[in-house]
Amino acid sequence: xxxxxxxxxxxxxxxxxxxxxxxxxxxxxxxxxxxxxxxxxxxxxxxxxxxxxxxxxxxxxxxxxxxxxxxxxxxxxxxxxxxxxxxxxxxxxxxxxxxxxxxxxxxxxxxxxxxxxxxxxxxxxxxxxxxxxxxxxxxxxxxxxxxxxxxxxxxxxxxxxxxxxxxxxxxxxxxxxxxxxxxxxxxxxxxxxxx
Amino acid sequence: xxxxxxxxxxxxxxxxxxxxxxxxxxxxxxxxxxxxxxxxxxxxxxxxxxxxxxxxxxxxxxxxxxxxxxxxxxxxxxxxxxxxxxxxxxxxxxxxxxxxxxxxxxxxxxxxxxxxxxxxxxxxxxxxxxxxxxxxxxxxxxxxxxxxxxxxxxxxxxxxxxxxxxxxxxxxxxxxxxxxxxxxxxxxxxxxxxxxxxxxxxxxxxxxxxxxxxxxxxxxxxxxxxxxxxxxxxxxxxxxxxxxxxxxxxxxxxxxxxxxxxxxxxxxxxxxxxxxxxxxxxxxxxxxxxxxxxxxxxx
Numbered sequence: 001x002x003x004x005x006x007x008x009x010x011x012x013x014x015x016x017x018x019x020x021x022x023x024x025x026x027x028x029x030x031x032x033x034x035x036x037x038x039x040x041x042x043x044x045x046x047x048x049x050x051x052x053x054x055x056x057x058x059x060x061x062x063x064x065x066x067x068x069x070x071x072x073x074x075x076x077x078x079x080x081x082x083x084x085x086x087x088x089x090x091x092x093x094x095x096x097x098x099x100x101x102x103x104x105x106x107x108x109x110x111x112x113x114x115x116x117x118x119x120x121x122x123x124x125x126x127x128x129x130x131x132x133x134x135x136x137x138x139x140x141x142x143x144x145x146x147x148x149x150x151x152x153x154x155x156x157x158x159x160x161x162x163x164x165x166x167x168x169x170x171x172x173x174x175x176x177x178x179x180x181x182x183x184x185x186x187x188x189x190x191x192x193x194x195x
Numbered sequence: 196x197x198x199x200x201x202x203x204x205x206x207x208x209x210x211x212x213x214x215x216x217x218x219x220x221x222x223x224x225x226x227x228x229x230x231x232x233x234x235x236x237x238x239x240x241x242x243x244x245x246x247x248x249x250x251x252x253x254x255x256x257x258x259x260x261x262x263x264x265x266x267x268x269x270x271x272x273x274x275x276x277x278x279x280x281x282x283x284x285x286x287x288x289x290x291x292x293x294x295x296x297x298x299x300x301x302x303x304x305x306x307x308x309x310x311x312x313x314x315x316x317x318x319x320x321x322x323x324x325x326x327x328x329x330x331x332x333x334x335x336x337x338x339x340x341x342x343x344x345x346x347x348x349x350x351x352x353x354x355x356x357x358x359x360x361x362x363x364x365x366x367x368x369x370x371x372x373x374x375x376x377x378x379x380x381x382x383x384x385x386x387x388x389x390x391x392x393x394x395x396x397x398x399x400x401x402x403x404x405x406x407x408x409x410x411x412x413x414x415x416x417x418x419x420x421x422x423x424x425x426x427x428x429x430x431x432x433x434x435x436x437x438x439x440x441x442x443x444x445x446x447x448x449x450x451x452x453x454x455x456x457x458x459x460x461x462x463x464x465x466x467x468x469x470x471x472x473x474x475x476x477x478x479x480x481x482x483x484x485x486x487x488x489x490x491x492x493x494x
Contacts, residue, residue, distance in 0.1 A: 086368075089486065093368035094260055094425040100314065101259055101304050101425055130257035170258045173250040174371050 024062035027156055027192035029073060031055055034190035036075055040166075043179035050091070052105070054079035059192050061156065066114040071122055075105040095174035102129045110134070118142075122160070129170045137162040137188070144194075154194040162186045206247055207377040214240055215385020222386075222401040223393065231275070234406045238271040241414055244378035248371055259301045259421050260371070266297050270413040274406035281405035287334030290409065291326050297417045298322040302424045317431035318423035321438040325416040328352070328441025333409060335448060337402075343394060343459045344466035346402040347387060348444040351463075351470045353411035354383040355440035359474035360419040363437055363481045367429025372422050379415050387467070395460050412441060428486040436477035443470045 034055040042048040057073030077099040080091050092099040109124035119140045125132040137160040144156040166175035166182045175181050218236055226232050245264045246252075256262045273281075273293060280286070299306070302322075305315060332349055357380035365373035390400045403411075416438075423434045443451070447466045454469055455462050 086486075089368040089428045090370070092427045093370075094258075094421070095369060095371045098258055098260070098425060100427060103308075170253075170261060173248070177371070 023064060024060050024068060025156075026195040027059040027061065028195060029055060029057040029059065030155065030191045030193050035188065036190075037187050039185045039187075040181045041179075041183070048082065048180070050080060050082040052076065052079050053081050055190065057107075059156075059158075066120055067112055069109075069112045069120075071107065071109040071112075071124065073107045077103055077105060096171045098129045098170065107135075126164060131169050133164070133168045135162055135164055137186070155191050156194065157191045158188070160186075160188040206244075207374045208381045211240070211244060211378045211381035212385040212388075215382040215387075216389050217385075218382075219386040219389030219401065223389070234271075234274050234404055234410070237407045237410060238274065240382060241267055241271070241379070241410060244375060244382070245414075248375040248378065259304075259425060262301055263372075263375075263418060263421060266300075266417045267414055269293070269297075270410045270417075273413070274404075274410040276406065278405055281333070281409055283336055284334055286405060286409070287330040290333040290413070291330040293413060294322065294326040294329060294416055294420075297413075298326075298420050301417070301421050305424055313431055314423070314427075314429075317429075317434050318420065320435050321423040322420050324435065324438040325356070325419060325441060328439065328443075328445060329412045329416055331445040332412065332441045333405070335445065337405075341402070342455075343400075343462040344447065344455060346390065346400045347463040347466060348447055348470070349408040349412060350383050350387050350390075350403060351467045352441040352444035353408075353415045354380055354387060355443075355471040355474035356412075356419060356437060357383065357415040359433070359437040359440075359477040359481075360415065360422060362478050363429055363433045364418075364422040364426055366481045366485045367422065367426035367434075368486075369422050369426035369429065372418050372426070376415065376418050376422075379411070379418070383411055391463055394463055416441075430481045430484050433477040433481035433484075436473045436480060439473035440470050443473060 031054065035051060036055050037049065037051040039047050039049050052075040054076035055073065057071065059072075060068075060070045062068040077092060077097045080088055080097065080099075082088055082091065091097055094101070097105070106127045107124050108127075109122050111121075111123040113121045113123075115121060119138070121136055122139050123134060123136045126135045127133075139158055139160040142157040142159055144154065147153040147155060162185075164184050164186060166172055166180065166184060172182070218240070221236065222233055226236075242264075245267050249260060249264055252264050253261045256265055270293070273289065276289075280289070298318075302318060305318070329352075332352060335348075338345060357376045361373045361376035361380055364370070364376055386403075393400055419434070419437055422429055423438075444466075447455070447469060451469055455465055
């Protein structure tokens with residue numbers, strides 16, 4: 001009897017472990033609650049701010065083994081927004097993000113590392129104007145919970161920061177000419193809907 | 196010195212203007228007309244301004260702006276072809292083929308995207324008009340005893356196209372191509388200035404070789420095509436008007452010849468003004484309908 005119970009307990013534990021290892025949640029980035037912002041040195045003066053309003057993508061989060069998680073995201077270059085129309089036009093132009101030729105910026109993770117229960121590092125390829133560069137984002141899981149107004153809707157919220165350089169992309173010459181950057185700080189806050 | 200050279204206005208306007216003057220003086224007093232060294236000088240200067248404004252060549256080129264310097268190199272290679280190839284019908288066909296290829300290479304992403312919006316229609320019109328104009332201009336044979344305005348027709352077309360293209364480009368949110376076109380305009384303008392002063396003094400004008408004419412027209416045309424394809428706020432009408440100077444130059448030896456006065460010193464001036472009319476209209480159009488007012492430069 002004791003042996004049977006032990007075997008059953010072990011089998012249950014093993015099955016639970018296997019289940020959790022294979023269990024990964026899928027999320028879709030909630031474009032209405034996504035803020036992809038950046039700051040860059042503006043000439044000899046201050047810091048310029050901007051953001052991309054149209055963001056979409058998917059997140060796979062494996063809580064049991066975070067390294068098996070992944071992120072894929074896409075920004076619409078045409079949605080760039082810096083609180084000044086003329087600057088937005090300049091940034092969409094061929095000197096910078098070149099929206100007519102490359103309408104989207106994409107990020108696809110290649111590696112996810114766990115730092116602690118709530119934080120991790122997501123490394124991936126950021127592609128701007130057809131040029132891909134590896135970057136690493138420091139990511140924090142802020143919360144995951146059912147919506148108070150709809151128990152069937154579960155959302156997770158993430159915060160991420162990282163750095164890129166204008167020198168790595170085809171905007172280097174123009175950015176240098178106008179004294180922008182080269183370092184760009186990225187700050188991302190987004191919510192994702194569990195599928 | 197480095198601060199002066201780092202100034203965008205110096206690099207875009209003053210330096211190429213001075214270098215254009217120096218080239219014209221060299222052509223007049225030092226380098227014989229038949230010497231291939233002339234095109235070598237022009238090629239080196241054109242490449243210098245491409246490099247300075249767009250940065251060093253990237254391999255493989257991905258964005259259209261990275262392809263421009265390779266197109267300039269292709270223009271230089273064609274410019275080195277023997278004069279007999281760069282004359283008459285062969286030159287016209289070669290010019291048309293080179294510009295059609297350049298348009299397809301620069302614009303293939305936009306063409307593949309299949310969106311026929313107003314910007315794309317304007318880009319197609321610009322490419323077609325500049326192709327027809329440049330091909331016809333290159334196909335025109337040199338006269339055995341050229342009229343006073345004849346050596347000025349191709350450079351005036353390249354100058355007008357570059358100058359209006361530069362302003363349309365900057366006002367259309369493509370500043371780097373505007374700088375490049377500005378440099379090409381100033382370089383050609385420096386040459387024209389010396390040659391015209393020579394005409395005024397009754398001297399013999401040093402004619403540009405067909406290779407240099409091709410290089411200047413091809414460089415200006417390809418950069419204008421890139422502006423038409425990619426500058427998000429470039430005025431479509433201004434772009435189309437900017438592409439017309441080569442056609443106006445063709446007509447100066449045909450239907451518009453009647454506009455030219457008999458006085459020899461005035462003929463290049465009047466021809467230049469007539470060739471510049473579409474460019475002037477392009478500049479006025481771009482300024483009047485500038486999307487953010489006629490403010491130049493990054494905001």
